[in-house]
Amino acid sequence: MIEKQIIFRLKSVFFISILFYACSTYDVKSIKLEPIRATKFSNSIAEKISNYRAHHLLTKDERMCLSYIDVEEKEIVVYDIFSDTTIYKINLSPIDSLLKNTLPQLNIAKDINYCFNNGDSIFIVANGINAIYMINQMGDVIKVTNVRNIKGADVKSFALQYMPCAPLTYHKNSIHMLSIGTDAPVRTLDERKKYFNTPSYMVLNIESDVGKIQPYNFPHNYRSGNCYYDYHPIYALSENGEVVISFAFNDTVYLYQGENLIKSAAIKSNYYVAAKEFDENRYTDFNYVMEYYMTEGKYYKTIYDKYKKLYYRIYLHHSKYLTSDETEINDKRNWSLIIFDSELNKLGELEFDSRKNGIDVIPTKNGIAIPNIATDTSVFSFTEYSLNFKSQ
Amino acid sequence: MRFKIFVFLLLLLSCKNESKETIIFKKYLETTHHLEIPENSNIYIVFPKLACKGCVQDLIGNIADNLDKNKTYTFIVSNTSIYFPANLSSIGKWHFDKKGDIDKINLGLSNLTIIKTNKGQVVSVIPIDIGEYDKLTKALE
Numbered sequence: 001m002i003e004k005q006i007i008f009r010l011k012s013v014f015f016i017s018i019l020f021y022a023c024s025t026y027d028v029k030s031i032k033l034e035p036i037r038a039t040k041f042s043n044s045i046a047e048k049i050s051n052y053r054a055h056h057l058l059t060k061d062e063r064m065c066l067s068y069i070d071v072e073e074k075e076i077v078v079y080d081i082f083s084d085t086t087i088y089k090i091n092l093s094p095i096d097s098l099l100k101n102t103l104p105q106l107n108i109a110k111d112i113n114y115c116f117n118n119g120d121s122i123f124i125v126a127n128g129i130n131a132i133y134m135i136n137q138m139g140d141v142i143k144v145t146n147v148r149n150i151k152g153a154d155v156k157s158f159a160l161q162y163m164p165c166a167p168l169t170y171h172k173n174s175i176h177m178l179s180i181g182t183d184a185p186v187r188t189l190d191e192r193k194k195y196f197n198t199p200s201y202m203v204l205n206i207e208s209d210v211g212k213i214q215p216y217n218f219p220h221n222y223r224s225g226n227c228y229y230d231y232h233p234i235y236a237l238s239e240n241g242e243v244v245i246s247f248a249f250n251d252t253v254y255l256y257q258g259e260n261l262i263k264s265a266a267i268k269s270n271y272y273v274a275a276k277e278f279d280e281n282r283y284t285d286f287n288y289v290m291e292y293y294m295t296e297g298k299y300y301k302t303i304y305d306k307y308k309k310l311y312y313r314i315y316l317h318h319s320k321y322l323t324s325d326e327t328e329i330n331d332k333r334n335w336s337l338i339i340f341d342s343e344l345n346k347l348g349e350l351e352f353d354s355r356k357n358g359i360d361v362i363p364t365k366n367g368i369a370i371p372n373i374a375t376d377t378s379v380f381s382f383t384e385y386s387l388n389f390k391s392q
Numbered sequence: 393m394r395f396k397i398f399v400f401l402l403l404l405l406s407c408k409n410e411s412k413e414t415i416i417f418k419k420y421l422e423t424t425h426h427l428e429i430p431e432n433s434n435i436y437i438v439f440p441k442l443a444c445k446g447c448v449q450d451l452i453g454n455i456a457d458n459l460d461k462n463k464t465y466t467f468i469v470s471n472t473s474i475y476f477p478a479n480l481s482s483i484g485k486w487h488f489d490k491k492g493d494i495d496k497i498n499l500g501l502s503n504l505t506i507i508k509t510n511k512g513q514v515v516s517v518i519p520i521d522i523g524e525y526d527k528l529t530k531a532l533e
Contacts, residue, residue, distance in 0.1 A: 110473060284444070284521055284522055285502075286442045286443065286444075286502035286503065287442070287500050287501075287502055290442060322498055323498075326412075326498055327412075327415070327416050327419070327497065327498055328496045328497055328498055329495070329496050329497070329498055331496065
């Protein structure tokens with residue numbers, strides 16, 4: 001009798017577990033990547049790309065393009081990756097002269113970044129200048145928006161910033177970027193607690209000179225003052241104004257429609273390992289900074305795919321700091337592409353090894369294109385893959 | 393037996409007991425610049441990419457005044473964002489590491505680092521941090 005009761009209870013637990021599992025999982029799908037085409041750049045372009053950081057990947061008229069600054073010619077070059085042809089060039093001499101009036105030591109190759117508005121107008125921001133410049137395809141400066149005030153920012157002075165996690169982005173008459181408080185130190189626990197209560201993601205209406213802080217909160221592990229050597233939100237925008245905000249050392253993703261928080265959910269990598277804290281006494285020890293960067297996994301950026309209406313969250317896996325013989329610093333690490341939809345459902349995760357570059361993934365009409373990392377830095381190549389979803 | 397001991401000692405002495413730093417730096421100089429560490433004492437002044445640009449620029453102003461004309465200096469540069477004043481560029485030998493191989497070796501290089509060598513061996517590796525003017529002066533002696 002007792003045995004029967006035990007068997008009945010075990011069966012009940014088993015069925016309840018099955019039911020609970022079925023209710024708690026998303027419609028996770030298996031995703032298959034299949035290569036469609038690959039390309040290699042000519043050496044001269046590869047050298048320019050490897051030399052200068054200011055390059056962007058974009059799609060124009062359904063073509064996959066790479067844009068970069070040609071320093072010698074002072075031009076932004078927009079280049080079709082797969083047909084190996086230059087589509088057009090934008091003269092940077094007028095904006096170079098204008099910027100140098102404000103900042104004589106400015107180096108156009110290293111100190112500016114830009115984003116496109118459908119290729120017809122280009123927005124430029126320069127390090128050290130709190131202004132947005134709009135130029136046309138001829139390079140003529142059409143409009144200058146000096147950013148004088150930022151609504152909702154609890155800082156006395158600020159500097160406009162952009163980075164891979166927070167790219168300079170144009171959307172409906174507004175520029176999205178960061179405004180970092182220049183009077184907001186982050187060295188001590190108390191300083192970080194204050195800093196992480198001060199959002200820095202700014203939306204600037206280019207018709208006015210006033211920016212507005214996008215409302216969001218840093219997650220609890222940041223607000224409690226933990227030190228990860230990471231201070232900025234990661235954001236991605238959809239074409240209808242959805243903003244997805246997340247953080248390098250936290251699983252949660254927040255979905256906003258404009259300023260309103262719609263929902264949040266954990267979009268966690270299968271390879272996630274909780275990071276240990278950065279030693280706040282070693283900020284100037286760059287070797288330690290590098291070691292921390294390589295040995296702790298982190299969410300790196302989020303990319304919106306306008307063709308498939310999906311988001312891709314890049315997770316850099318933790319790796320080793322030194323090679324096995326300890327003579328060199330290891331620069332190889334695996335990474336994952338986590339795919340989720342605008343309902344914040346994780347659809348799947350693809351793992352890549354260090355031969356693929358997770359930093360410059362670009363969504364395409366047919367799938368996604370990923371740069372290949374070659375040992376020879378003068379070769380720069382892409383492979384485009386189709387993304388095939390199959391329900392499990 | 394004495395002969396065997398003599399041969400053993402001879403073999404032991406003939407093996408160069410090189411430090412890890414020497415092995416790494418030697419390999420770097422040979423592979424990237426086709427150079428050897430000279431027998432005479434030499435001071436390598438290294439500017440890796442791993443650096444705080446403003447801090448290094450600040451330290452550079454203190455280098456030229458502290459260099460001894462009787463010593464041999466070799467500059468190795470992978471950090472292209474640094475501006476070198478003319479009075480410094482005319483001193484010593486300069487090697488630009490465009491591929492950044494120097495940034496990959498495990499010698500704890502950052503900001504501005506002084507590598508001192510003598511008799512073909514690395515004697516010391518001295519990274520100079522923000523505002524460490526006295527340490528820089530001493531390292532260049």
